[in-house]
Amino acid sequence: xxxxxxxxxxxxxxxxxxxxxxxxxxxxxxxxxxxxxxxxxxxxxxxxxxxxxxxxxxxxxxxxxxxxxxxxxxxxxxxxxxxxxxxxxxxxxxxxxxxxxxxxxxxxxxxxxxxxxxxxxxxxxxxxxxxxxxxxxxxxxxxxxxxxxxxxxxxxxxxxxxxxxxxxxxxxxxxxxxxxxxxxxxxxxxxxxxxxxxxxxxxxxxxxxxxxxxxxxxxxxxxxxxxxxxxxxxxxxxxxxxxxxxxxxxxxxxxxxxxxxxxxxxxxxxxxxxxxxxxxxxxxxxxxxxxxxxxxxxxxxxxxxxxxxxxxxxxxxxxxxxxxxxxxxxxxxxxxxxxxxxxxxxxxxxxxxxxxxxxxxxxxxxxxxxxxxxxxxx
Amino acid sequence: xxxxxxxxxxxxxxxxxxxxxxxxxxxxxxxxxxxxxxxxxxxxxxxxxxxxxxxxxxxxxxxxxxxxxxxxxxxxxxxxxxxxxxxxxxxxxxxxxxxxxxxxxxxxxxxxxxxxxxxxxxxxxxxxxxxxxxxxxxxxxxxxxxxxxxxxxxxxxxxxxxxxxxxxxxxxxxxxxxxxxxxxxxxxxxxxxxxxxxxxxxxxxxxxxxxxxxxxxxxxxxxxxxxxxxxxxxxxxxxxxxxxxxxxxxx
Numbered sequence: 001x002x003x004x005x006x007x008x009x010x011x012x013x014x015x016x017x018x019x020x021x022x023x024x025x026x027x028x029x030x031x032x033x034x035x036x037x038x039x040x041x042x043x044x045x046x047x048x049x050x051x052x053x054x055x056x057x058x059x060x061x062x063x064x065x066x067x068x069x070x071x072x073x074x075x076x077x078x079x080x081x082x083x084x085x086x087x088x089x090x091x092x093x094x095x096x097x098x099x100x101x102x103x104x105x106x107x108x109x110x111x112x113x114x115x116x117x118x119x120x121x122x123x124x125x126x127x128x129x130x131x132x133x134x135x136x137x138x139x140x141x142x143x144x145x146x147x148x149x150x151x152x153x154x155x156x157x158x159x160x161x162x163x164x165x166x167x168x169x170x171x172x173x174x175x176x177x178x179x180x181x182x183x184x185x186x187x188x189x190x191x192x193x194x195x196x197x198x199x200x201x202x203x204x205x206x207x208x209x210x211x212x213x214x215x216x217x218x219x220x221x222x223x224x225x226x227x228x229x230x231x232x233x234x235x236x237x238x239x240x241x242x243x244x245x246x247x248x249x250x251x252x253x254x255x256x257x258x259x260x261x262x263x264x265x266x267x268x269x270x271x272x273x274x275x276x277x278x279x280x281x282x283x284x285x286x287x288x289x290x291x292x293x294x295x296x297x298x299x300x301x302x303x304x305x306x307x308x309x310x311x312x313x314x315x316x317x318x319x320x321x322x323x324x325x326x327x328x329x330x331x332x333x334x335x336x337x338x339x340x341x342x343x344x345x346x347x348x349x350x351x352x353x354x355x356x357x358x359x360x361x362x363x364x365x366x367x368x369x370x371x372x373x374x375x376x377x378x
Numbered sequence: 379x380x381x382x383x384x385x386x387x388x389x390x391x392x393x394x395x396x397x398x399x400x401x402x403x404x405x406x407x408x409x410x411x412x413x414x415x416x417x418x419x420x421x422x423x424x425x426x427x428x429x430x431x432x433x434x435x436x437x438x439x440x441x442x443x444x445x446x447x448x449x450x451x452x453x454x455x456x457x458x459x460x461x462x463x464x465x466x467x468x469x470x471x472x473x474x475x476x477x478x479x480x481x482x483x484x485x486x487x488x489x490x491x492x493x494x495x496x497x498x499x500x501x502x503x504x505x506x507x508x509x510x511x512x513x514x515x516x517x518x519x520x521x522x523x524x525x526x527x528x529x530x531x532x533x534x535x536x537x538x539x540x541x542x543x544x545x546x547x548x549x550x551x552x553x554x555x556x557x558x559x560x561x562x563x564x565x566x567x568x569x570x571x572x573x574x575x576x577x578x579x580x581x582x583x584x585x586x587x588x589x590x591x592x593x594x595x596x597x598x599x600x601x602x603x604x605x606x607x608x609x610x611x612x613x614x615x616x617x618x619x620x621x622x623x624x625x626x627x628x629x
Contacts, residue, residue: 201486208485212530215465215481229549229560237529258546261560374561375469376521376571 011148016066023062027054053107060099065141077149088142096134100126169337173224176334180268181217191245202244209241220267227366229261235270235293242278250282251290257297264364266334272327273306273357281310281355302363312353381408385417386432395430398489414438421447426456428496433462441467444474457496468532472525479532520573528559537572541590541606545583578622580604580614594622
């Protein structure tokens with residue numbers, strides 16, 4: 001904790017040059033105020049002497065305060081009231097007296113019009129007039145330093161709260177993302193297991209396709225956002241696998257605007273939607289159906305549409321969260337965690353029982369496009 | 379008859395290959411190796427046409443075996459088809475002139491297409507040897523094959539299989555008879571690698587394989603388009619018009 005404190009940035013006004021200059025400036029203002037006040041009472045004192053006297057006074061006080069900050073600033077920022085009083089009181093008295101002792105050395109003619117005085121009576125005279133002032137100034141400085149501490153602590157608390165929130169979101173995203181692989185893996189294995197009884201060649205093909213999907217999924221690991229071209233490659237593979245299952249009865253269409261191949265999307269965003277389209281729409285059809293996946297750009301928004309023919313939305317599908325499926329809930333949650341309110345998700349029924357899923361998310365591009373292994377040779 | 383050697387340390391992997399190859403006409407398995415040394419000895423002794431090689435086997439890895447065999451100690455070197463669960467050796471396999479790279483598990487169709495490639499290469503090699511006694515190399519270092527990863531598979535694509543290519547921003551889409559592949563590549567770099575006698579840039583955003591061009595059609599208002607044998611029609615820039623007619627009449 002103390003290590004963190006010593007490395008954190010300090011306020012700009014605590015830079016020695018700024019702090020001490022500021023303090024001298026304060027002295028100059030007091031000097032002008034006194035000079036004007038004296039003139040009003042027709043009591044003429046040289047302006048230069050006023051400036052010198054007040055300027056030096058505040059130069060000394062400023063230097064003392066900054067030195068305290070430099071040596072004990074970190075400690076004062078965390079100090080409690082007892083610590084401040086037990087150390088601040090003796091300090092303010094000693095420093096107030098010392099400052100005065102140095103200051104009167106530089107102005108042997110002060111106080112004016114009191115004839116010649118030796119050092120000690122002069123010190124007594126000035127202390128009587130100014131010790132309380134000095135102490136007030138020193139206490140103001142102590143108060144300021146402690147205030148900086150409060151401000152920094154508040155900022156740190158805020159930052160760590162924000163960090164905690166991101167970490168939580170990341171953990172949730174990871175959990176949601178990891179939910180998907182087993183989900184679709186076991187569903188597919190069940191299909192293969194079923195096909196093995198009836199069509200060995202189809203089961204074999206599906207096993208190869210599943211291996212390819214799995215190889216890609218494992219390679220990508222837990223990466224959250226991937227280029228659209230990678231996501232669409234996964235979608236194409238998944239669609240090919242569904243094509244085996246539905247024996248070509250579903251016409252599949254994909255359209256992606258070429259400029260969007262490098263756009264970033266959450267990994268495994270589309271597979272649950274497509275799985276849903278087959279499970280709740282296309283599989284219920286007796287006649288051939290179709291599914292279309294389109295990705296388009298609208299200004300700064302990426303629009304993804306999945307449309308499938310089917311039997312529309314049954315009341316159970318829209319109301320009952322369970323019927324809607326784990327996949328859809330997962331997609332919604334991930335969109336929300338990634339993009340907050342900058343995303344939309346809608347399912348609607350079109351004519352003739354078509355179901356249209358539309359989602360929009362902010363358009364971002366990958367900085368480092370995926371390196372695709374390509375080689376040329378004989 | 380094509381002679382094949384299988385090399386894999388796993389019993390079931392060899393038995394799968396044996397079973398699938400038994401259904402392929404004109405292939406005979408002449409030996410099976412379970413480790414590196416055994417495989418090298420087998421190949422030296424039986425001089426097979428094709429070697430099915432697992433990358434990770436006890437002793438040395440499949441790539442070492444492949445380089446060992448391609449150094450000329452075994453003449454003629456067998457055509458190698460890698461069968462492996464790992465995709466990270468694909469580039470090196472490509473460099474040692476492997477015919478294909480099958481990721482486990484693979485289907486019968488995938489194996490068949492690899493065997494078909496071997497058949498073609500054997501045929502081509504014998505024809506070329508009959509003509510001038512040298513093995514076919516593409517002119518001036520142009521690529522005859524491209525290797526890339528697409529949809530979780532490793533593709534060793536002969537450029538002659540490419541019908542046309544179009545640009546999609548930072549990517550190119552390579553179109554074959556049955557599939558399209560999206561590659562992160564520029565048109566300029568691709569064009570540089572492809573033999574200009576075979577591939578022609580007809581537009582800022584498209585390259586066609588001349589072997590698949592049916593005709594050049596004049597469109598309204600002096601525009602042109604290229605019609606492929608497949609029926610695909612691509613727009614053509616006027617500046618490329620003269621070049622393509624020259625090439626088409628020659629072939």
